[in-house]
Amino acid sequence: MTIRELGELLRRSKISCAELVEQTLSAIWKQEHLHAFITVTEEQARSEAAERDRELAQGLDRGPLHGIPVAFKDLFYTRGVRTTAGSLVFRDFIPDYQATCVSRLRLAGAVSIGKTNLHEIAYGITSKNPHYGFVLNPRDPARLPGGSSGGSGAAVAAGIVPLALGTDTGGSIRIPASYCGVTGLKPTYGRVSRYGVLPLAFSLDHAGPLGASVEDCALAMNAIAGPDPFDTSCSQIPAPDFNPPAPRDLHGLRIGRPENFFFEHVDAEVASCIDRAIAELERHGARIIPIRLPDLNEVNAAARVIQLAEAASVYIRHTDPQLFGPDVWALLEQGRMIAGHEYVSAQRLRTLFCREFDRVWRTVDLLAAPTTPVAAPLKDAAVVRIGSQEEDVRMASTRLVRPINCLGLPAISLPCGTTSEHLPAGLQLIAAPFEEPNLIAVAKLAESVLA
């Protein structure tokens, strides 16, 4: 159920916040095999729900998130509650303060139900966590849920919670959204505070929501976005209303369908889902403009250099390979091999790429593209086959999303049909910096016509 549907039940007294928490806990235990959660904050959730019920009885309604159970990727600091980052390094880490996102969601009335599993230290896309269990994809347990916010994606896809927070450094919100068939929003760089979020790559990390609907993500953004004095990388631009109504039609809207990069090496069934979605948007009045983009393979190369170097810096004091899974340790080792001048050059290129990409927004308002070139891969697959070519699972999964982190643009992934194997395909809509309200409004219309 969506936040709006649950909110109506709560306000019509069809269910209490306490009962909603019990239902959520029961759903977590029933689906424990998904390994979606690392820590379930059962008692805290019961206590918060009781307080939210008392408030409603006294006429105090904190808004749409009042009494709604939410989960946090186990990378968000939660005061007094273990925050592992899916790692052995932090297995006993109990923060004494709270991430701004966590504080803001709780202030908005959300009930914190627990901490979701993830790819170890958020550095990977399989969410096959060697320490806290492999996260399964609720749509098909034989498939990868994506990552690194795999537990958040699985918890929403399984209907356990309508909303979970994730982080996205090279696609880690949008990939699980695509593979699990839910909605995930990576905001503009600086739009959402990262205070109290364990970093992976300082200049690429973004925090954002995964939800059962576009509106769920919008409601989360209304709570979490905006300036934060505790995070100096957070923009000073005031947060607008992220939950505008869906437009009646899309007349006047220019949607770019990329001629290069985004549709190259994409599974035919996924491409066909995306093109059907674009045709629907056109049918509702949008002007579809074929557009040639700056070379995003180049952006990806710079982004990989930045991520390798920054992650190696974050984990520079952790030198025991036995504390890390082999895939994560290999990436940390590779990061230590990046030279200083290479990192600086990558950031210089990034400035150029951002400037080049700014020109795109003179021609179009949004871009429409696949989130991932394939639907959820089999969980033991090392490669995916696209046409006659094989590609490494990690490289394929991140290829269409990673450049958007480097450019710092807002992007949303929403389900847009299924393949012949009943696996969801993800439509990625990308907008100019700080254009989330328009992005969300169009995504809402897309969601309604693609359902």
Next chain:
Amino acid sequence: MEEKQRLSGSENARIVQALRETFNLLVLRLTPEIEPATVFIAMHDSDQKEPTA
């Protein structure tokens, strides 16, 4: 290579070298177009000022 086996130092070096070859060509081709004073801390936010020397 996911969670199955640890890579040796030389295997990691080979992966980085492959990335480096593509990347360094890019740097050589594109960096002359970047003004030396351009820095990378502020993004999309007119309120944030570029640091000055």
